Amino acid sequence: MFSSSTRRIAAFAAATVAGVVALAGTASAHVTVNPREADQGGYARLTFRVPNESETAGTVKVQVKFPLDTPLSSVRYKPHAGWKIDVVKSKLPKPVAVGDYDLTEAVSSITWTAESGVQIKPGEFDEFDVSVGPLPESESLAFPAVQTYSDGKVVNWSDAVKEGAEEPDHPAPTLALNPADAEGDGHGHGAGAAATESPVPATDQKPVANDTDVAASDGTARALGTAGLVVGVVGLALAAYAFLTTRRRNAA
Template sequence: MSKHPLARAGRRIALAGAAALTATLALAAPAAAHAEVEADKAQALAENVTLSFVSEAESASAGFTEMRVVLPKGIAPGDVTLDEAPKGWKLKATSDGYNVAGPALKAGVDAEHKIKVRQLPNAKEIAFKTIEVYSDGKISRWIELPAGGEEPEQPAPVLELKAAAPDAEPVSPSPSASPTESETPTPTPSATESTVAAAGSETDTKATEEDEGGSTGLVIGGVVVALLVLGGGAWWLVKRRTTTSQS
């Protein structure tokens, strides 16, 4: 026997209510860990801008030890200086951005640091791909960019910029940053330097050999001359004695 229409309607309402409650709880659940960036002057071509980065901890047993940030086009590593960071952390420029690292933070503590940027590029938004390193070796990559209207699972921190001021202009490129003494690696000779050094060494060796050969030649020549002189003297003495005896 079929159920009463009112019973079926009540069941549908109950199921709909359960689905709505589930959706509400899902929305109310805390968001997954992520990395963010903010600016005190979020405007294209703004100068001397302070950027604040926050990486949320997602490990209950290990703390952050390093942040690797890839700078967007228009910001050179030499344009960046460290403003604030966890105690003992230092910034080191890389070929495409910078690293800020130091003693491990406590597990569950977010990593926050600030940098000073010489000038922001003339763009609507800029992304800072970030790689987080934990004390246990775990690596979390926040480097994905939106594609096809879909939100990535590991989105890179993105900073939206206001339009540049009417009188704003790009500043001249900054000089290359000079690393501190503790950050200066032991120089590794390039292929050209190695070739030059090898060529120089070969030239020195050849010159030494030529000098030694020349010296040897002089010694041998002196000996030959001396033998000739001695031989001529002996021949003269023999001839003189023979002449004397005959007369």
């Protein structure tokens, strides 16, 4: 029979392991934009990946907000079965020069609302596609998102993401922008280029890891990290057990 001290140590180890695993799962469940980067001046197909974090409710509405300080003159959405799509355009505070003309209004948000009987269920994720461009000459673009659940809970993914800083609790989906090639026009080069808007000869296209590869890589890294933490916790528990056993023997 195990002593009461041994049982306490085992219970502590089990609870700690469960907490570590749960924390790792929660940390990965962010609304993200894929690809993670694109070229300034070009067009890109963006996929907003929306995982369901709730264990009891489904996601029934997703809103993505678009920047108006660096507006995008072209924003096109891909139809999504089972979801109603609402596009909102807003007047700009002042005209913005885009190419040969001045832009006076731009898309400020797109909202996907689930039809009756449709939702992103617990344990599931879904993806929503848009094509945008031309991308501005800035370091990054943030797309704050609002996720609404069937139980009325609303989660705002709007915290600013700063390079080199710790990731916030609710980071806004952020697209990093690379300077365009000096010899090119910035169209169609780099991850996420939208071939339908700016076709590129096959010889110019660069191989880029697809979204599944990125997700698999992230998942593997998190799994390995979690496994390391679990091994460490179990090792501490065994060391404590050995220490208590040795002390009891010496006392005897």
